[in-house]
Amino acid sequence: MTTIPLFHVLVLSSLLFAIGFIGVVARKNTLFILMSLEVMLNAVGVAFIGAGSAWQQADGQVMFILILTLAAAEVAVGLALLIRMQKKYRSLDIDLLNEMRG
Amino acid sequence: MLLASLPFYPLVSFLLLILFAKRLSWRLASAISVGAMALTALVCGLLVFELSNSSSHFINVDLWHWFSLSSQQGMAEVNVSFYLDGLSAVMISVVSGVGFLIHLFAAAYMKGDANFSRFMAYMNLFIVAMLILVLADNLVLLYLGWEGVGLCSFLLIGFWYQEQANVLAARKAFIVTRIGDTSMAIGLFWLFSSFGQLNITAVSELIQGVGGSEIGFSLQESTDIYWIALLLLGGAVGKSAQLPLQTWLPDAMAGPTPVSALIHAATMVTAGVYLIARMHSVFLFAPEVMNYVAWLGAITLLLAGLAALAQTDIKRVLAYSTMSQIGYMMLALGAGAWSAGVFHLMTHAFFKALLFLTAGAVILALHHQQNIFKMGGLLKRLPFESALFVVGLICLMALPGTSGFFSKEAIIAELWLSTTAGPALWWCAIVGALLTSIYSCRLFFLAFLGNERFSEELHIEKASLMRSALLILALLSLFGGLISLDFSEVFFKIKAEELISVNEPLWLHTIAIATPFVGILFSWFYFKNYRVDSNLEDGIKTNLTASKHRFAIFCRNGLGFDSLYDALLIKPYQLLAKLNRRDFIDQAMMSTAWYVGLWHDVMTMIQNGSLRWYLAAFGLAIMALVGVSIL
Numbered sequence: 016m017t018t019i020p021l022f023h024v025l026v027l028s029s030l031l032f033a034i035g036f037i038g039v040v041a042r043k044n045t046l047f048i049l050m051s052l053e054v055m056l057n058a059v060g061v062a063f064i065g066a067g068s069a070w071q072q073a074d075g076q077v078m079f080i081l082i083l084t085l086a087a088a089e090v091a092v093g094l095a096l097l098i099r100m101q102k103k104y105r106s107l108d109i110d111l112l113n114e115m116r117g
Numbered sequence: 118m119l120l121a122s123l124p125f126y127p128l129v130s131f132l133l134l135i136l137f138a139k140r141l142s143w144r145l146a147s148a149i150s151v152g153a154m155a156l157t158a159l160v161c162g163l164l165v166f167e168l169s170n171s172s173s174h175f176i177n178v179d180l181w182h183w184f185s186l187s188s189q190q191g192m193a194e195v196n197v198s199f200y201l202d203g204l205s206a207v208m209i210s211v212v213s214g215v216g217f218l219i220h221l222f223a224a225a226y227m228k229g230d231a232n233f234s235r236f237m238a239y240m241n242l243f244i245v246a247m248l249i250l251v252l253a254d255n256l257v258l259l260y261l262g263w264e265g266v267g268l269c270s271f272l273l274i275g276f277w278y279q280e281q282a283n284v285l286a287a288r289k290a291f292i293v294t295r296i297g298d299t300s301m302a303i304g305l306f307w308l309f310s311s312f313g314q315l316n317i318t319a320v321s322e323l324i325q326g327v328g329g330s331e332i333g334f335s336l337q338e339s340t341d342i343y344w345i346a347l348l349l350l351g352g353a354v355g356k357s358a359q360l361p362l363q364t365w366l367p368d369a370m371a372g373p374t375p376v377s378a379l380i381h382a383a384t385m386v387t388a389g390v391y392l393i394a395r396m397h398s399v400f401l402f403a404p405e406v407m408n409y410v411a412w413l414g415a416i417t418l419l420l421a422g423l424a425a426l427a428q429t430d431i432k433r434v435l436a437y438s439t440m441s442q443i444g445y446m447m448l449a450l451g452a453g454a455w456s457a458g459v460f461h462l463m464t465h466a467f468f469k470a471l472l473f474l475t476a477g478a479v480i481l482a483l484h485h486q487q488n489i490f491k492m493g494g495l496l497k498r499l500p501f502e503s504a505l506f507v508v509g510l511i512c513l514m515a516l517p518g519t520s521g522f523f524s525k526e527a528i529i530a531e532l533w534l535s536t537t538a539g540p541a542l543w544w545c546a547i548v549g550a551l552l553t554s555i556y557s558c559r560l561f562f563l564a565f566l567g568n569e570r571f572s573e574e575l576h577i578e579k580a581s582l583m584r585s586a587l588l589i590l591a592l593l594s595l596f597g598g599l600i601s602l603d604f605s606e607v608f609f610k611i612k613a614e615e616l617i618s619v620n621e622p623l624w625l626h627t628i629a630i631a632t633p634f635v636g637i638l639f640s641w642f643y644f645k646n647y648r649v650d651s652n653l654e655d656g657i658k659t660n661l662t663a664s665k666h667r668f669a670i671f672c673r674n675g676l677g678f679d680s681l682y683d684a685l686l687i688k689p690y691q692l693l694a695k696l697n698r699r700d701f702i703d704q705a706m707m708s709t710a711w712y713v714g715l716w717h718d719v720m721t722m723i724q725n726g727s728l729r730w731y732l733a734a735f736g737l738a739i740m741a742l743v744g745v746s747i748l
Contacts (some may be wrong), residue, residue: 040733107727116726 297355411451
């Protein structure tokens with residue numbers, strides 16, 4: 016089995032991260048923003064896994080499990096907020112939440 | 118202590134009137150103000166009596182210590198203290214005596230006015246300031262009174278503040294006299310810095326002591342005295358409406374007539390004369406300045422006489438006549454005829470107050486018509502007022518036997534041989550007397566003779582208050598010349614000058630006495646159409662109009678001084694103000710505010726509350742940071 020070079024893993028990870036970030040910035044629907052956030056988290060996870068396998072260390076996988084847990088917790092809170100938002104505004108448009116403007 | 122109380126009666130009355138204002142009825146308000154003036158006049162009479170019977174030639178009273186000034190020559194005390202000598206006795210008699218009569222008249226004249234008590238309050242305040250001015254024993258207190266009368270003049274000219282002309286006239290009077298006052302203030306600073314004294318007696322003694330001794334003044338000191346005298350003259354010129362600061366006086370006639378009589382004829386405008394007479398020891402040692410005073414007086418009296426010839430408003434004729442008579446006083450002071458000048462001040466106060474008040478009564482009778490070309494034939498309709506006006510005019514013309522005769526002849530008699538005046542100025546005075554009689558006749562013919570040129574019914578006021586005030590003034594004008602004033606203790610002579618061998622020509626006095634008659638004779642024929650009632654002769658009603666000749670219009674507008682100052686000072690100033698409308702210093706200040714405002718806008722724009730914008734900025738910033746760190 017040929018090993019995948021670390022550089023390729025990192026390129027994939029950066030691409031995923033960029034796609035996720037663009038999704039967060041460009042999307043108006045809060046649900047899709049949350050999903051893009053998941054993409055970003057997983058991009059970071061890919062980078063950790065790749066690095067762990069390149070150096071033959073377990074730390075990368077440990078970090079990934081940590082990120083997975085965090086993502087699960089974040090999604091729980093985020094979805095709860097989404098339900099509140101839908102109830103209050105009858106919409107999931109993030110731009111409606113701009114009451115803090117100067 | 119009687120002296121100390123003198124200014125306090127009108128002051129108390131002023132406070133009462135200004136505090137209770139419209140809550141006072143006409144009867145109560147006039148009782149308070151006129152009563153206070155009566156008390157002042159009474160106390161003044163007592164004081165003059167006391168002064169003439171006392172052995173010393175002055176009465177002095179210290180009220181309280183005001184402040185001290187230190188200079189190289191030591192400390193100078195400035196106290197609130199009054200000093201009464203022959204000169205200030207004449208002044209307080211005029212101020213409180215004539216002032217009382219004018220208050221009496223004013224109470225009746227202003228009866229219907231809504232702000233009657235405010236008017237009387239200002240009049241009382243004026244008397245307070247004027248008394249402080251003439252009684253002050255130091256120049257700082259004198260300056261307080263000086264500014265006080267200026268303030269009251271402003272308030273009273275603009276008394277009917279809802280009319281634009283009055284407000285403008287008040288502002289003009291205030292600003293123009295302020296120029297003179299500034300000059301006087303600088304003169305006082307100079308006096309203090311070079312002699313270290315502000316007490317009038319001390320300054321006089323110091324200057325007379327040094328100047329009268331063998332050593333005399335150093336060069337520096339005589340230059341100082343020259344400039345001090347010149348600057349004080351500037352103050353006097355502003356207050357007394359002499360050339361070149363005379364333009365405010367004719368406009369000041371916009372005020373109520375009693376104000377014109379009290380402030381702009383009898384008392385305030387003569388404050389300049391008083392100042393020069395009071396500081397005569399300074400002027401004595403600046404003979405050049407005395408010469409300027411004489412010439413200034415002479416030119417003013419001629420130009421004002423010329424302007425009076427062309428006026429159409431009865432009060433403006435009298436205003437120019439006042440300027441011209443003050444010119445006589447200045448001429449007398451310049452010639453060193455101190456007592457003659459002060460004597461003329463007193464008699465002028467009598468007859469000019471009489472003229473103004475009678476004119477006021479006439480104006481009231483004609484429903485506030487002031488144009489003499491719309492009067493005429495009043496002799497038959499208002500015999501009492503006409504008779505009094507004639508009395509005032511013959512005093513003004515200085516016909517023999519009247520008070521004006523004694524004082525004016527006293528001035529003219531001293532001019533020829535005076536070292537600081539001389540024959541040229543004597544001739545000016547004679548021509549001035551001729552002009553005086555001509556404009557007086559013109560005024561009388563136009564207003565009181567000829568055909569009636571008004572259509573309304575006369576509003577005849579028979580208030581005994583008014584009439585008694587006028588009557589007393591008329592008596593004073595006729596017989597005031599018999600009051601003999603003794604100024605031997607007040608005015609200092611440099612030294613007994615050796616008798617001048619050249620005698621004055623004999624014809625001098627004859628000419629001086631004959632001049633007014635020549636004027637009357639001339640006007641009798643020249644102003645025939647003003648005098649003759651054309652209605653009786655041919656039954657056709659003719660209407661007189663003022664001359665449309667260019668020179669007449671030029672004279673009517675005060676000989677172009679107003680337009681000259683307008684072109685020289687006011688226009689450039691307004692242009693400058695217009696150019697600098699957006700003040701450039703202000704712009705520098707405002708640019709800071711603009712800069713801050715700009716950043717405020719930027720910051721507000723950034724804080725738009727939109728999560729996605731924040732995130733984008735966040736991402737971009739990280740990219741920039743990473744980019745920078747890689748490079």
